[in-house]
Amino acid sequence: MTRALLVGREPGAELGYEYVTEPPYEAVVVGSLTLGQLLRFREEPVLEALAQGKQVLLYTPGLPEAPKNRSLAGSLASAQRELKNWGVLFTDGGRKRLITAEEARVLRQQGRRPGTDAVLTPLAKEILEGSN
Numbered sequence: 001m002t003r004a005l006l007v008g009r010e011p012g013a014e015l016g017y018e019y020v021t022e023p024p025y026e027a028v029v030v031g032s033l034t035l036g037q038l039l040r041f042r043e044e045p046v047l048e049a050l051a052q053g054k055q056v057l058l059y060t061p062g063l064p065e066a067p068k069n070r071s072l073a074g075s076l077a078s079a080q081r082e083l084k085n086w087g088v089l090f091t092d093g094g095r096k097r098l099i100t101a102e103e104a105r106v107l108r109q110q111g112r113r114p115g116t117d118a119v120l121t122p123l124a125k126e127i128l129e130g131s132n
Helices: 035-039 044-051 070-086 101-109 122-128
Strands: 002-007 017-020 027-030 055-059 089-091 097-099 118-120
Touching (some): 035 070, 044 055, 070 089, 070 101, 101 122
Parallel strands (some): 002 017, 055 089, 097 118
């Protein structure tokens, strides 16, 4: 089984890794983040893994709940986009697909809706509901 450094809590779904706390490891799994951690993401082991070209997975059910504050929700969505731009792969264990704001805009322009198995970022939800 592939060894992965675990950041945060262990994911609730089996992702196919043996979790470790020290090198050597071939991948990094971010099992959970708080609001503050997501907004100011600077986990050194994750950044090092990305710099080395190692796979980094973020377990989406471990992300904080979408806040009722619209500005904060937008900031969280922006933080998630930044992680995706860095190459972090978002997963819920293979059952659902994360829809970002960019993907939501394309779906809305095409007059389509995401599948029932989709997980929407707070901003993507607003876009698809016509609020943004």
